[in-house]
Amino acid sequence: MINKLWFALFGLLLIAGCTKTDSSGVVAEAGNRKLTREGFKEWSGENLDSLGTDERQLMLSKWLDMAMLEQEIESAKLRENPEYVLKEREIANQYYRAILLSRQPSPEISDSLIAAYYAGHQDEFKRPTDSYLIESFWCESEDSLKVFRRALQQADTANLRSGFVIWEGRWLASAEELDPPLLYGVRNTEPGGLTQVLPFGEGYRLVRLHEVYPKGAQLGLDAVRGEIREQLLTEQSQRRQERLDNDLRSRYQPKIMGESK
Structure with a gap:
């Protein structure tokens, strides 16, 4: 019950804080992190005042969670560990690779395409x-x-x-x-x-x-x-990945320096 009351109180305070005019322009803070209206737009791509109350609370709560976690990462010096940093970059690369793949052309799987595949692969069925x-x-x-x-x-x-x-x-x-x-x-x-x-x-x-x-x-x-x-x-999906890989190799000419095998 206490947790529910605290959550409700936090929500009310957050809404009140979002609607209150602050001369400093700060709309949320956690530890040494402060979020201004301008910073909110840069972070989210949205104008704070254009959002409804529920969406505004959701976005600010998300920012607060990220701000707290980011400070804890710094406090624990996790980014001083090369293994963690490498893993972070790998995860980010996977995410952005998925975005790039989604921009590759993807023809619709039509009924005629399915019928053509069936006609050419009778033995498989x-x-x-x-x-x-x-x-x-x-x-x-x-x-x-x-x-x-x-x-x-x-x-x-x-x-x-x-x-x-x-x-x-x-x-x-x-x-x-x-x-x-x-x-x-x-x-x-x-x-x-x-x-x-x-x-x-x-x-x-x-x-x-x-x-x-x-x-x-x-x-x-x-x-x-x-x-x-x-x-x-x-x-x-395989063709899209191959197209992306071939395009990247063509434009960036990757090389590994050292003795040739």
């Missing part, structure tokens, strides 16, 4: 084992999921729309990927049907079986559309 196209639902309560199962048989998905039951997705699973109780349930269900409610993790799972593909069967495009999309996205 022959099942080495029995496989099942399934759709699963999860809920903490066994009884609630049983009620949902009965409703789903009547095409009523109100509980799903309300978030009462979580839709886990639809995917193609091989027999080896399913745990024994689920595999048994799927094998004893007709396509289009539902398994019984089964224990899973800290709750319960219900599975709808859409299609069965015996070992050696050729999968249809609908069954592997998601798989192809993921593959194309992976290939696209």
